[in-house]
Amino acid sequence: MKTVLRALGPAMPRPATGDSARAALGAALILLITGLLLGHLPGAPAAGLIAPFGATAFLICVVPNSPLAQPWSVVIGSVVSAMAALAALWLLPASLPPLAIAGLAVALAILAMHASRSMHPPGGAVALVIVLSADPAAPPSLLYALSPVGDGAALLVLCGYLWHRLSGRTYPFRQPPVQSPNLTADPTADRRLGLRPEDLQTILTRLRLSPNLGPEDLGRALEVAEAEATARHLGGLTAADIMSRDVVALPPEATAHELAQAFRHHGFNTLPLRDAKGGFAGLIHDRDLIEADPDQPATALAQPAVTQPPEAQLAEILPLLLDTRQQSLPIVDQGQLVGIVTRSDLVALLAAKIRSQAPETA
Known part of the structure; x- marks a missing residue:
């Protein structure tokens, strides 16, 4: 029973209250602004938003350092998922049950995101909502993938960037490599014996963690852990x-x-x-x-x-x-x-x- 409860229990520590409040406020604001701007675009939903954008806002505001929340994943993942759903509507026989078309659309969206290296979980929801809400007799054109899906995803990324700048966080998380203090291509001396970014990526790929964790995240965690281990090894000096x-x-x-x-x-x-x-x-x-x-x-x-x-x-x-x-x-x-x-x-x-x-x- 303990094993079962452990497997089904929370898999992460409780977030700090301040972080949760900041993420909640940020998600509300970027959805509000995106919805207001999208509402003025031709062909956009009446509310200016589609349901999967709620999940996208969650990723951008709650886990902005996740590979799944980076701009390429958000925009390209959403667009190719929408194109996969529209292709399924146009190419598959209308006699197929809607649920079958929806399932195939999500499968195609996953394959498209995999091929474009833009894995974004809300992309599956984009494909699903397009198929289930479309009129089988007159499905949307491929332009729907660009507007409102592409426009909305890009606006969420832009608003997320501005929000994190105001709240003191870094987004997008994938930044250019930090230049050495001497302005040369060499890494700093303390990092020359460590693992290179390509080594970290190989480890993540072998452990099948690439969609959840980037090499930058792993490298930063290892650096902090090594510093902590060194400090403990030196006996808690001050x-x-x-x-x-x-x-x-x-x-x-x-x-x-x-x-x-x-x-x-x-x-x-x-x-x-x-x-x-x-x-x-x-x-x-x-x-x-x-x-x-x-x-x-x-x-x-x-x-x-x-x-x-x-x-x-x-x-x-x-x-x-x-x-x-x-x-x-x-x-x-x-x-x-x-x-x-x-x-x-x-x-x-x-x-x-x-x-x-x-x-x-x-």
Whole structure:
């Protein structure tokens, strides 16, 4: 009984209430806007919407990183499914039972989505609703696949993009590869030993998970898991354990010439600014001085930077120094700059841990 209940029970954790509320509001808004715009198109349904668009809105707003919710899948999947249904209506004998035509239309839609790499579950509903609502004596023309189906799918994608931009999420999720900090084609050093995107895609294909999970999702999950595992392996260290406490910081009124002297004297790649009250006032990289005027004030060169408190775990620190262009992480406690953690600190820490675990030689 426990096995049965486990198999039939919820297969996912409970979503955060804020995420659910944001997704619900987004779905309502993009359906409303799409319906209003579609209602003015010739040949569109009276409500401006077709039923499968509700499922499409769900995917775009609830799981925007799913391969099934990406623009190609939404638009092309919907259009080819509609074309499959219309082809079934025009080519199959009218004497066939409507349910038989509907089943064949959905089968053709699945094959069409598979061939075009645009798997989109609402596409099956598009094919079904077109067949079941069509007049057998006068089925819609193939233009119906472009309007309102294609138009509606494209508007849902556009509205979804705008909604996620406003709510702080990324959509479409498939973005261009992140360029290395040095603006070269090489991946960052921490990623050169990992699996390549094509390796991840091979794994997903072998496990038959490609329709549900993209290589970008898997790669991101693996990176976070590896960082967490590394942090645990190093014994739950915090920023306070590894940070430099004797921080060399310049005042905001320092000039670019004074900054250059400090970089040359200490050999650092970054220098923080500390205001008169001891607070963090920005981070300056040595590369920022290349074209700077010698009398240019430090405030004009300083860049905002992510900071962390002294109690921040190593699992929180690692991704920040690996995924951003800043090479140092200021440590701030109650508004005061109390330390700094650099990539060099992490390298030294990992090297010491490796040496401590290396087998002793005679």
